[in-house]
Amino acid sequence: MHRYRFLLLRPLQLIPVLFGISAISFVLVRAIPGDPARVLLGTRSTPEALARIHAEYGLDQPLPMQYLLFLKHLFDGELGRSIIYKTDTLTLLLERLEPTAMFILGSVLLSVLLALPLATWAARSRGGVADHVIRLLTTAGLGLPPFWLGIMLIILLSITWRLFPVSGYGDSLGEKLYHLFIPCLTAALSLSAVLTRSLRSALIREMRADYFVAALARGQSERYIFWRHVMPNAIVPIINLLAVNVSWLIGGSVVIESVFGIPGLGQLLIKAIFSRDYMVVQGVVLFFALSTVLVNLLADILTVFIDPRIKL
Amino acid sequence: MSPLLTVDSLTITTRAGLNLVDQVSFSLAPGEMLGLVGESGSGKTLTCRALLQLLPEGALQITGGRVDFDGRDLLRLSPREMRQLRGAGVGMIFQNPSTHINPLMTIGQQMAESLRLRGRLSRKEIRARSVSLLEQVGIPSPEQRLDSHAHEFSGGMRQRAMIAIALACSPRVLIADEPTTALDVTVQAQILKLLDGLRREHGLSIIMITHDLGVVAQTCDRVAVLYGGRICEIAATADLLKHPAHPYTRGLIACQPHANVNAQGPLTTIAGAPPTAEEMPAGCRFHPRCPDAQRRCQTRQPVVHDVAQESGHRVACHYPLQRLIHRELDHE
Ligand SMILES: Nc1ncnc2c1ncn2[C@@H]1O[C@H](COP(=O)(O)OP(=O)(O)OP(=O)(O)O)[C@@H](O)[C@H]1O
Ligand SMILES: [Mg+2]
Numbered sequence: 001m002h003r004y005r006f007l008l009l010r011p012l013q014l015i016p017v018l019f020g021i022s023a024i025s026f027v028l029v030r031a032i033p034g035d036p037a038r039v040l041l042g043t044r045s046t047p048e049a050l051a052r053i054h055a056e057y058g059l060d061q062p063l064p065m066q067y068l069l070f071l072k073h074l075f076d077g078e079l080g081r082s083i084i085y086k087t088d089t090l091t092l093l094l095e096r097l098e099p100t101a102m103f104i105l106g107s108v109l110l111s112v113l114l115a116l117p118l119a120t121w122a123a124r125s126r127g128g129v130a131d132h133v134i135r136l137l138t139t140a141g142l143g144l145p146p147f148w149l150g151i152m153l154i155i156l157l158s159i160t161w162r163l164f165p166v167s168g169y170g171d172s173l174g175e176k177l178y179h180l181f182i183p184c185l186t187a188a189l190s191l192s193a194v195l196t197r198s199l200r201s202a203l204i205r206e207m208r209a210d211y212f213v214a215a216l217a218r219g220q221s222e223r224y225i226f227w228r229h230v231m232p233n234a235i236v237p238i239i240n241l242l243a244v245n246v247s248w249l250i251g252g253s254v255v256i257e258s259v260f261g262i263p264g265l266g267q268l269l270i271k272a273i274f275s276r277d278y279m280v281v282q283g284v285v286l287f288f289a290l291s292t293v294l295v296n297l298l299a300d301i302l303t304v305f306i307d308p309r310i311k312l
Numbered sequence: 313m314s315p316l317l318t319v320d321s322l323t324i325t326t327r328a329g330l331n332l333v334d335q336v337s338f339s340l341a342p343g344e345m346l347g348l349v350g351e352s353g354s355g356k357t358l359t360c361r362a363l364l365q366l367l368p369e370g371a372l373q374i375t376g377g378r379v380d381f382d383g384r385d386l387l388r389l390s391p392r393e394m395r396q397l398r399g400a401g402v403g404m405i406f407q408n409p410s411t412h413i414n415p416l417m418t419i420g421q422q423m424a425e426s427l428r429l430r431g432r433l434s435r436k437e438i439r440a441r442s443v444s445l446l447e448q449v450g451i452p453s454p455e456q457r458l459d460s461h462a463h464e465f466s467g468g469m470r471q472r473a474m475i476a477i478a479l480a481c482s483p484r485v486l487i488a489d490e491p492t493t494a495l496d497v498t499v500q501a502q503i504l505k506l507l508d509g510l511r512r513e514h515g516l517s518i519i520m521i522t523h524d525l526g527v528v529a530q531t532c533d534r535v536a537v538l539y540g541g542r543i544c545e546i547a548a549t550a551d552l553l554k555h556p557a558h559p560y561t562r563g564l565i566a567c568q569p570h571a572n573v574n575a576q577g578p579l580t581t582i583a584g585a586p587p588t589a590e591e592m593p594a595g596c597r598f599h600p601r602c603p604d605a606q607r608r609c610q611t612r613q614p615v616v617h618d619v620a621q622e623s624g625h626r627v628a629c630h631y632p633l634q635r636l637i638h639r640e641l642d643h644e
Contacts, residue, residue: 210411214474217364218426218481219399228425229414236416308461309415 007301014293018286022074025285026067029278036083036276057083057279070282079286080279084272089283092268099169099176100257100264103187104249106180108242110188111195118192119199124226126204134196141193146252150186150259157182167261183260187252191245198241202234209233236307243299247292315339315380316517317363317402317485322377324358324367324541330589332372333358333541337616340485345511345518347528347549349564350538351586356521359538360487364398365389381485399426403483407490409474413462419446419473420458426480442480449476450506468499472506479510485517486510492527504531525568529553534624537561540587540597543616547625557619557627557634560598596630604631 037053038045054060058069073080079089122134158166170176206212207230215225253266261267265284272280304310317340324333333355340346348356361367362374363386379386381401389397406412414422423442427433433441439458446454449472462470471491478486488507492500508531510516520532528535528549536546537558545558556562563582584601587593593600599609608630619625619634627634 210406210408211414213366214404214406214412214477215414216366217398217404218478219395219397219429220425221395229417232416233414307416309463 004304006304010297010300014290014297017293018290021289022070022282022286023067025282025289026070029273029276029281029285030063032273032276034276036278039275039277040083053083057081059278079283082272082277082280084275084277085280089279092280093265093283093287096263096265096268098264099180099262100253100266102176103180103183103253103257103262103264104246106177106184107187107191107249108246110184111191111245112242114188114192115195115199118196119203120226122196122200123203123207134200138193138196141189141196144190146186146190147255147259149189150183150256153182153186167259169261169263179260180262183256183262187249187256191248195238195241195245199234199238202237203230206230206233232306236303239299239303239306240296243296246295250288250292314341316342316382318378318380319359319363320378320380322359322362322379323375324355324362325373325375326589327371327373330592331375331541332589333362335377336538336541336543337377338536338543338546340517340519342484342517343511343515344534345508345520345532347532347535348519348521348538349523349525349528349535351523353586353588354538355541356523356538357489358541360404360489360519360521363487364402364404365394366398366404399478399481400430400483402485402487403478403481404487404489405471405474405478405491407493409467409470410462413470413474413477415462418459418461419465419477422477423458423480426477430481442476445476445479446473448479448510449473450502451476467495468502471495471499471503475503475506475510483516485519487519487521489521490523491520493522493524500527501530507531525553525564537564540592541589542597543626543628544598545625545627545629546616547619547627548623551620551623551625555625555634557625557632558598558629559602559604559633562633563601596628604633606631 035050036057037050037059040053041049051060058066061069070080077090079093081087082089082092085092118134118137122131125131154166157163164182165179168179170179207226209230211229212225215229216222220228253264254269255266256262257264257266258270265287269281269284269288271277272284318337319339320337321335322333322337323331323335325331336355336359338346338348348359350356358367358372363379363381365374365386367374374387377387381397386394386397386402413419420439420442423445424438427438427441442458443454446457451457451469451472457465457469457473462473465473475491486507491507492503495503504527507518507520511518520527522528532549534546534548535552537544537552537560539560545552545556545561547557552561553565556565560582567581582601587597587600593610594613595611596602596605596609596614599605602609612630614628614630616626616628619627619632625634
């Protein structure tokens with residue numbers, strides 16, 4: 001079972017990464033000029049009131065002290081209190097988690113649903129008309145910036161055809177999916193270009209592999225060999241690409257949620273930055289970092305389970 | 313015995329019109345092991361892939377000949393019939409088992425997929441059959457090895473595993489494309505012994521592709537020597553090694569490090585390099601490297617003819633060595 005020893009060891013390697021990220025986010029958010037207490041009090045800010053809030057949230061302490069305090073909270077499993085929302089940051093995070101998770105999951109799923117048939121079709125008709133058309137489409141997909149794509153989709157699907165809402169979220173699951181469709185499609189279209197190309201070339205490489213001829217020589221049909229032998233081999237390297245895509249989506253959620261008015265973590269982060277809500281900014285950044293690292297770890301684990309040759 | 317497989321004037325042509333394999337003919341009797349010998353690029357692999365119509369699509373084409381297997385012309389089978397023949401009629405094993413076995417599937421899974429293709433079997437039956445196949449090819453503790461992947465085997469065991477996977481299709485003819493080239497000498501001998509056993513015990517006919525006459529001497533009943541995509545000599549193994557009729561065959565024998573016949577003096581090589589498909593010489597393709605070449609060899613292509621009719625020793629040479637020797641003997 002030594003192949004799976006990394007399951008225990010890898011998470012340990014994450015600790016220094018998270019330390020680094022927490023320090024960077026701590027410094028960066030404080031490097032922006034401004035004061036959360038001033039934002040909170042607005043016109044009511046008097047020197048005494050400011051000092052009171054500073055004392056309440058430990059902002060009067062020297063910076064290294066504040067950082068140690070932040071770490072101490074972390075070890076207690078707390079992310080500190082939001083100055084603006086006046087609640088625990090963790091509670092805030094969990095509240096906003098669902099829309100972001102749904103958006104990311106939906107985008108990944110849609111991108112796979114787009115890329116899988118396109119890549120399969122292109123690979124199996126390599127050099128043919130379909131292959132060229134798909135290459136053209138993916139080139140276009142690579143060239144179009146996601147925000148432009150998003151605006152076009154809104155204009156077309158929401159404003160002209162009135163098929164989907166322009167922005168917002170919803171209450172029931174159906175409503176949520178309905179609202180998330182255009183944001184997910186925007187992200188998926190951008191992601192599927194690279195995904196289609198990578199999968200296509202992986203498929204073509206595997207179709208040239210010796211085991212393909214060997215299986216043909218045993219009387220298997222090309223169709224069977226394609227799905228049973230070629231596809232799993234081609235998917236192994238793609239799993240890591242999917243993880244990279246999720247990382248991209250985590251970062252992208254900041255922009256996309258703001259554009260489409262989705263009340264998720266990305267939106268929370270933007271608002272927290274504008275109001276200098278230090279604890280929330282640190283919390284969300286740390287959470288994003290942790291998710292990114294975990295998703296990539298998950299991809300590594302999956303790869304190891306599929307491909308017995310890989311050792312970590 | 314009437315042959316099981318007859319290849320008659322097989323010709324394989326590139327899109328540019330070059331004949332990579334030119335009018336190759338040979339036959340294979342049931343239970344026979346035929347050696348296909350020649351330098352790299354002489355067309356051994358192409359010849360055998362053509363039998364299963366596994367040539368690179370588009371690039372190469374079979375432009376002539378017949379391949380008779382069990383009364384059917386393999387070159388005229390429908391794709392469906394060809395699929396049914398592959399593996400079961402004519403199977404194939406390769407030089408490099410680590411790339412010819414799917415790395416993600418266990419050996420058992422890859423045998424099972426062939427067994428399933430050829431009959432409704434329960435999981436238990438498939439497992440029992442697979443275990444006995446691994447036993448047959450000499451893989452120790454077959455029960456456990458069934459669930460191993462190719463990379464968990466040593467080179468020799470991996471080759472055995474590939475043979476077992478091929479045998480799961482129950483082939484009648486097995487094409488072995490340099491099955492021992494990548495192995496060290498002791499393992500090589502074991503694999504050859506295994507193949508020889510399969511032939512003796514199960515009546516499997518084998519085409520043994522190799523460039524090593526030593527391998528041929530150990531195992532093959534008959535040998536066909538290929539040069540530049542053409543047959544230059546075909547004979548019973550002992551006959552060919554003792555009385556080579558083609559200068560090229562004589563050269564090959566002299567090149568053998570352990571040549572047990574005709575080898576006096578230091579190790580020799582055949583001067584020059586084998587021709588490439590683009591620069592095939594006219595006349596006899598071997599003439600630029602042939603020590604005995606005459607004017608006629610440069611212009612006229614020699615046809616394959618009998619040296620000794622009763623033993624089936626045939627050669628494509630204007631001045632075959634055997635006849636020369638016979639003539640010299642006559643003069644004395
Ligand atoms: N797809 C192809 N297109 C063009 N030429 C090819 C192709 N495949 C093989 N050839 C050429 O055909 C000739 C015979 O190749 P083949 O693989 O049959 O040789 P071989 O006798 O098996 O050699 P080796 O001992 O190296 O395996 C070579 O000159 C090779 O370059
Ligand atoms: Mg070869």
